[in-house]
Amino acid sequence: MLFIVLFDRFLMAFALAIHIVLASIGMALPVIILIAEYLSIKKNDNDYKILAKRLSIIFIVLFAIGTASGILVAINILVLWPKFMALVSQVAILPFYIETFAFFLEAIFIAIYFYSWDSFKGKYTHLIAGIPIAIGAALSAVLITMINAFMNTPNGFNISNYLKTGIITNVQPWAVFFTPSTWTEIFHVLSSSYTAGSLIFAALFGYMLLRSRDENKSRYYKKALTLFLMVGLIATFFSVISGLQSLKQLVTIQPEKYAAIEGNIQSQSHAPERIGGFPVNGTLKYFIPIPNLQSILATGSANGTVPGLASYNESTWPPLIVHPMFDFMFFMAILLGLILIIWFVLQLLKKNPLSNKLMLKAIIFAGILSVLILEDGWVLAELGRQPWIIYNVMTVSQAANYSPSILPVGFAILAFYVLVIPVTVLAIRKLLKERPLENELVNQ
Amino acid sequence: MNLLYQLNYFIFSAFLTLLMLEIGVALLALLSYKVYTDKLKKYILTMWEINGTFAVFYLVNFEVTYPKLLQVAGTAYVFPALLAALFLVVRNAFIAYSEYVSKPSNEKLYIKTYAIATLVIAILTISILTSSVTGTGINLTSSSINIYALIINPYNILMLIAILLFTVFMATMFFDVIRFTKKMYPVLLIAFGLFLLATYAFVPYVFSNLESMYYLILISLILLGLSILFKVRESRFAKFMILLWIFASINFFGLIEYPYMFGKGVDVTQYMTGSAIAGPASIITIVGGILVGLALLYLAVLNSNKKKD
Numbered sequence: 001m002l003f004i005v006l007f008d009r010f011l012m013a014f015a016l017a018i019h020i021v022l023a024s025i026g027m028a029l030p031v032i033i034l035i036a037e038y039l040s041i042k043k044n045d046n047d048y049k050i051l052a053k054r055l056s057i058i059f060i061v062l063f064a065i066g067t068a069s070g071i072l073v074a075i076n077i078l079v080l081w082p083k084f085m086a087l088v089s090q091v092a093i094l095p096f097y098i099e100t101f102a103f104f105l106e107a108i109f110i111a112i113y114f115y116s117w118d119s120f121k122g123k124y125t126h127l128i129a130g131i132p133i134a135i136g137a138a139l140s141a142v143l144i145t146m147i148n149a150f151m152n153t154p155n156g157f158n159i160s161n162y163l164k165t166g167i168i169t170n171v172q173p174w175a176v177f178f179t180p181s182t183w184t185e186i187f188h189v190l191s192s193s194y195t196a197g198s199l200i201f202a203a204l205f206g207y208m209l210l211r212s213r214d215e216n217k218s219r220y221y222k223k224a225l226t227l228f229l230m231v232g233l234i235a236t237f238f239s240v241i242s243g244l245q246s247l248k249q250l251v252t253i254q255p256e257k258y259a260a261i262e263g264n265i266q267s268q269s270h271a272p273e274r275i276g277g278f279p280v281n282g283t284l285k286y287f288i289p290i291p292n293l294q295s296i297l298a299t300g301s302a303n304g305t306v307p308g309l310a311s312y313n314e315s316t317w318p319p320l321i322v323h324p325m326f327d328f329m330f331f332m333a334i335l336l337g338l339i340l341i342i343w344f345v346l347q348l349l350k351k352n353p354l355s356n357k358l359m360l361k362a363i364i365f366a367g368i369l370s371v372l373i374l375e376d377g378w379v380l381a382e383l384g385r386q387p388w389i390i391y392n393v394m395t396v397s398q399a400a401n402y403s404p405s406i407l408p409v410g411f412a413i414l415a416f417y418v419l420v421i422p423v424t425v426l427a428i429r430k431l432l433k434e435r436p437l438e439n440e441l442v443n444q
Numbered sequence: 445m446n447l448l449y450q451l452n453y454f455i456f457s458a459f460l461t462l463l464m465l466e467i468g469v470a471l472l473a474l475l476s477y478k479v480y481t482d483k484l485k486k487y488i489l490t491m492w493e494i495n496g497t498f499a500v501f502y503l504v505n506f507e508v509t510y511p512k513l514l515q516v517a518g519t520a521y522v523f524p525a526l527l528a529a530l531f532l533v534v535r536n537a538f539i540a541y542s543e544y545v546s547k548p549s550n551e552k553l554y555i556k557t558y559a560i561a562t563l564v565i566a567i568l569t570i571s572i573l574t575s576s577v578t579g580t581g582i583n584l585t586s587s588s589i590n591i592y593a594l595i596i597n598p599y600n601i602l603m604l605i606a607i608l609l610f611t612v613f614m615a616t617m618f619f620d621v622i623r624f625t626k627k628m629y630p631v632l633l634i635a636f637g638l639f640l641l642a643t644y645a646f647v648p649y650v651f652s653n654l655e656s657m658y659y660l661i662l663i664s665l666i667l668l669g670l671s672i673l674f675k676v677r678e679s680r681f682a683k684f685m686i687l688l689w690i691f692a693s694i695n696f697f698g699l700i701e702y703p704y705m706f707g708k709g710v711d712v713t714q715y716m717t718g719s720a721i722a723g724p725a726s727i728i729t730i731v732g733g734i735l736v737g738l739a740l741l742y743l744a745v746l747n748s749n750k751k752k753d
Contacts, residue, residue: 057544060540060543060544061537061540061541061544063493063540064492064493064536064537064539064540065533065536065537065540067493067496067497067536068496068529068532068533068535068536068537069533070500071496071499071500071503071529071532072526072529072530072532072533074500074503074504075503075525075526075529076526076529078503078507078514078518078525079518079519079521079522079525079526080522082514082515082518082519083515085507085511085514085515085518086511086512086514086515086518089507089508089511089514089717089721090511090512090717090718090721091721093504093507093508093511093721093725094721094724094725094728096504096507096508097504097505097508097725097728098728098732099504100497100500100501100504100505100732101728101732101735101736103497103500103501104494104497104501104732104736104739105739107493107494107496107497108494108736108739108740108743109739110493111490111491111493111494111743112742112743112746115489115490116746168718171718171720171721172720173720173721173724173725174724401518401519401522403519403520403522403587403588405522405523405588405589405591406522406523406526408523409522409523409526409527409530410526412527412530413526413529413530416530416533420533420537423537424537427537427541431541431544431545434544434545434546434547435544435546
């Protein structure tokens, strides 16, 4: 039984880890494509038009895989956690439901936008037809995040009665849109997804620019890279702000998660910020304390008390591994921010940073960092809620599907994901190779 | 009859109609690749994603409508549902690859792979659906299934053959890639015969309801007759009429089956969502459905204008 629950968890985590990257690309890419098309019209610059069209090919293929992976995740949620889904369906299903319409919006306008290049008469009509794609993608993320916020801060029904009797009463279906964590979480998910989605492509274009020996191609790559980096920089700025806001909010809404992230065993005032360190036998060891800083950051005062795990039943403690995971995320985010700021300052000073090989290598590194931060952040958020699937309402073990029939198809899914992602990358490469960039640039 | 049930079945009918049309495309592409011409290509490249979205729409609407059935259905159908989802990734990947490939031989390979994946999804989906009608292969008490019994049972096999024949007929009527000849009538008759035989033999209560709701059969036959009439007269309405016929017929089956599922093992009214969710869900379905309908109409108009250009 335990093995099956572990397998359920692993399968879900694996599917989500892949889907999150695809979803982030699916959110960022339409925005970049639209900006590129806008610039191509505004500046009458064919490079941007070529960029928009070539990115569209990548988008369509990744969208195909991404939506299938999204459906797989949706089915995974239903079949791996049927009891969880039964509760959500009776209390908090509306965001899930409205999300299907956001998905429709995206799918229909993809059919309109991508198969109608040059067939609209108005200068901006085609561009406008693409806006719903970006809106649909963002809206999907917003609505799905609402369900995650519900898992962290459940509301909209009589929880105490449910815990006593198992019966769901006093359902308020719209409450799920306004849980205490909803809007902070949405802000953070959107900004971090745009960060990763754009910086993955910044890394790709950085790599191609690094290898390019052709003047036309280099010019094209630089324009593309600047676009992705600008979006990435703005998104990173908001991601940092929203991340700090999220952490601060945990003190009140999920104190166990906060305590585990900070490595607090006892509640205390004048709490130090613990930099580094690892969990050893249920406590944090080998860290560097910065006196009072945690209390100041969390409460605004050194006298402020921050929660500790000892105030809660040990069976509901999240694993302390979330502390080093948080540190890892934090330092990677600082590094990422530094790379982007250096690029931006050099760009402002007209130092032509994209001609510098070291800068390009740093940008490639930033792209890798953005994915690591995204994954680390999600794992941290989910591990920090353990053992709950719905905080203080339902544990993961209570929600799990114990049917052994999951195993064969689960392994097939794992094997398939391992196969499908590299095949897709190769397919995109092949499809783009069949349309040599140099020909398109020469023919403009 | 319950509004939520009707809305759910309405969405299901739209989903199954589009799925059947896609099965038709997949079958034609597999059986005779030379008919996979621009007409089929244009349709499938525009619609593949929308069809997938309809599947999600139905799934989520099912979750909204029957939350108390989720634990049973979710646990029992885990294997075929995940397997179908797996093939959905193959379907999506290969149709997307085929779109931008320039070598014809590669395109053929991609399209055939897409078609096989689509057919596997269709077989799994139809098997799940038929088992939800008869209850064959599923144990509701233990929330488990026997996958072999679920797929290899006479009702499912008869229905699979009937549906595949219907899809060939539908695709012929809809796409104009094969000349519509009198040879199509036996196909249609056999499909009808298999459907009636399967229903009579394996879900007698549905067949009894069918007798008392004979007018639904009449309406269905009239719609079919009109479709053929329009087709013979080469009217462009034939396409829409054939879709309407399939959509209406599936919907009628829902009216006849109501309120049971799993061979009378489940009375769906006992598993429906509470009133708090029912109201907002119905409003969202109706408003969202109208918006989606309008967007699809815009897409259809745009495509038809492109053809004229």
